[in-house]
Amino acid sequence: xxxxxxxxxxxxxxxxxxxxxxxxxxxxxxxxxxxxxxxxxxxxxxxxxxxxxxxxxxxxxxxxxxxxxxxxxxxxxxxxxxxxxxxxxxxxxxxxxxxxxxxxxxxxxxxxxxxxxxxxxxxxxxxxxxxxxxxxxxxxxxxxxxxxxxxxxxxxxxxxxxxxxxxxxxxxxxxxxxxxxxxxxxxxxxxxxxxxxxxxxxxxxxxxxxxxxxxxxxxxxxxxxxxxxxxxxxxxxxxxxxxxxxxxxxxxxxxxxxxxxxxxxxxxxxxxxxxxxxxxxxxxxxxxxxxxxxxxxxxxxxxxxxxxxxxxxxxxxxxxxxxxxxxxxxxxxxxxxxx
Amino acid sequence: xxxxxxxxxxxxxxxxxxxxxxxxxxxxxxxxxxxxxxxxxxxxxxxxxxxxxxxxxxxxxxxxxxxxxxxxxxxxxxxxxxxxxxxxxxxxxxxxxxxxxxxxxxxxxxxxxxxxxxxxxxxxxxxxxxxxxxxxxxxxxxxxxxxxxxxxxxxxxxxxxxxxxxxxxxxxxxxxxxxxxxxxxxxxxxxxxxxxxxxxxxxxxxxxxx
Numbered sequence: 001x002x003x004x005x006x007x008x009x010x011x012x013x014x015x016x017x018x019x020x021x022x023x024x025x026x027x028x029x030x031x032x033x034x035x036x037x038x039x040x041x042x043x044x045x046x047x048x049x050x051x052x053x054x055x056x057x058x059x060x061x062x063x064x065x066x067x068x069x070x071x072x073x074x075x076x077x078x079x080x081x082x083x084x085x086x087x088x089x090x091x092x093x094x095x096x097x098x099x100x101x102x103x104x105x106x107x108x109x110x111x112x113x114x115x116x117x118x119x120x121x122x123x124x125x126x127x128x129x130x131x132x133x134x135x136x137x138x139x140x141x142x143x144x145x146x147x148x149x150x151x152x153x154x155x156x157x158x159x160x161x162x163x164x165x166x167x168x169x170x171x172x173x174x175x176x177x178x179x180x181x182x183x184x185x186x187x188x189x190x191x192x193x194x195x196x197x198x199x200x201x202x203x204x205x206x207x208x209x210x211x212x213x214x215x216x217x218x219x220x221x222x223x224x225x226x227x228x229x230x231x232x233x234x235x236x237x238x239x240x241x242x243x244x245x246x247x248x249x250x251x252x253x254x255x256x257x258x259x260x261x262x263x264x265x266x267x268x269x270x271x272x273x274x275x276x277x278x279x280x281x282x283x284x285x286x287x288x289x290x291x292x293x294x295x296x297x298x299x300x301x302x303x304x305x306x307x308x309x310x311x312x313x314x315x316x317x318x319x320x321x322x323x324x325x326x327x328x329x330x331x332x333x334x335x336x337x338x339x
Numbered sequence: 340x341x342x343x344x345x346x347x348x349x350x351x352x353x354x355x356x357x358x359x360x361x362x363x364x365x366x367x368x369x370x371x372x373x374x375x376x377x378x379x380x381x382x383x384x385x386x387x388x389x390x391x392x393x394x395x396x397x398x399x400x401x402x403x404x405x406x407x408x409x410x411x412x413x414x415x416x417x418x419x420x421x422x423x424x425x426x427x428x429x430x431x432x433x434x435x436x437x438x439x440x441x442x443x444x445x446x447x448x449x450x451x452x453x454x455x456x457x458x459x460x461x462x463x464x465x466x467x468x469x470x471x472x473x474x475x476x477x478x479x480x481x482x483x484x485x486x487x488x489x490x491x492x493x494x495x496x497x498x499x500x501x502x503x504x505x506x507x508x509x510x511x512x513x514x515x516x517x518x519x520x521x522x523x524x525x526x527x528x529x530x531x532x533x534x535x536x537x538x539x540x541x542x543x544x545x546x547x548x549x
Contacts, residue, residue, distance in 0.1 A: 006458055
């Protein structure tokens with residue numbers, strides 16, 4: 001690893017101040033992705049600001065839902081009685097990600113901030129528009145590898161089919177974020193200009209012309225917590241993850257479902273997909289279509305057709321155009337217990 | 340300053356290591372004859388001085404022994420254990436959090452020591468395979484791995500055993516399927532998985548925390 005400075009922050013203000021005042025300073029939470037990126041020189045930091053001492057790991061009930069501290073470990077959230085009771089979808093999604101060791105390290109905030117696992121992003125000899133130029137330090141201004149997108153026309157089996165741009169077709173790798181997007185979470189952040197809340201759907205962004213930006217955080221902003229509003233959908237929830245091996249692999253396609261059922265009728269439903277876009281992909285049209293309808297295979301097929309509108313394959317990932325709708329149908333059947 | 344290096348307060352070590360290296364190299368180039376300067380660089384002298392310059396104090400308990408150490412920020416817990424403390428039971432496999440060979444316990448939780456910066460373990464209790472049992476008195480999980488032949492080459496074994504102990508203590512060893520899922524972060528290229536699961540299920544069947 002390249003050398004860097006290390007600061008241990010004892011207050012959120014001190015952490016924000018340390019990261020704001022220095023280009024090339026990064027918050028260090030669980031480190032499961034950041035340290036890997038530093039080892040691979042995808043990120044060359046001047047300073048890491050350790051935020052593990054900040055009191056941000058609480059999981060508590062609020063008037064309208066559950067507030068999850070940004071520093072709560074993935075394993076602690078997945079196993080927490082409040083989360084299992086109210087949001088089994090979130091528990092399932094968390095447990096579908098990474099390994100038990102990594103979940104003991106990884107935090108909720110860090111999970112949201114993790115970078116794509118696109119192989120071109122990690123490989124300096126390959127073109128990548130997301131691996132942005134080095135911002136500061138002795139390597140300042142260096143491109144950190146050539147610009148362009150190696151995945152378009154290259155090895156793109158894992159890549160996006162929705163919301164791509166000609167600059168980038170990478171996917172967001174998180175499972176947890178698919179559940180949080182489906183559950184209409186809100187992200188509370190603090191920064192140099194004070195506190196604000198960001199709807200989860202607006203936290204991550206599509207690549208467009210600026211694929212180096214994964215999210216809408218402003219420089220120096222720190223995630224404090226995530227609010228998940230209570231709903232009546234805990235009983236009919238499922239997270240279906242399709243991957244190359246049975247465990248410990250990123251999703252080819254994943255589907256998160258939470259529904260409120262009355263008899264066979266879907267009163268309300270939330271649907272989101274992973275492994276298909278640069279951000280958690282909410283299936284709004286399919287949700288509207290299914291609301292008030294019976295939980296039948298025919299209706300699920302129609303919902304999947306609606307959800308797949310606008311999907312585009314890039315060669316090696318064309319199979320996702322078939323896999324994704326099938327996964328939607330299967331997840332709906334399992335969640336609504338109509339298999 | 341104590342071990343805490345508070346953000347927002349003036350830094351005790353102002354100059355960066357690279358700035359120091361630049362300065363010392365310039366001085367060396369100026370003061371020494373070229374062959375001597377070359378020798379100094381070859382022997383890594385200014386590198387060694389710079390390393391000492393950037394070290395930060397670390398207090399951590401490792402296998403029950405309180406340690407007061409000086410550590411560079413970029414040193415991982417894995418490298419600290421192996422290179423500085425000579426605890427080579429913890430293995431470096433992929434060094435990227437993908438294989439689990441480096442698994443240790445920090446405050447009772449299993450983690451990948453290759454992705455843990457040593458300085459983030461300040462005030463923690465670390466347990467490695469060396470702290471689990473001894474040659475005279477093996478840990479029940481170590482005995483079970485031997486009994487069930489839970490390894491061939493043995494390289495992944497320390498990580499497997501540390502992970503297996505945590506798997507039971509977390510309450511995630513209630514069936515062979517659950518063990519397979521919660522042990523998936525430990526790769527065994529010899530393919531001793533079936534025997535590893537048997538070893539864990541046997542220890543689990545005896546009940547209690549281990």
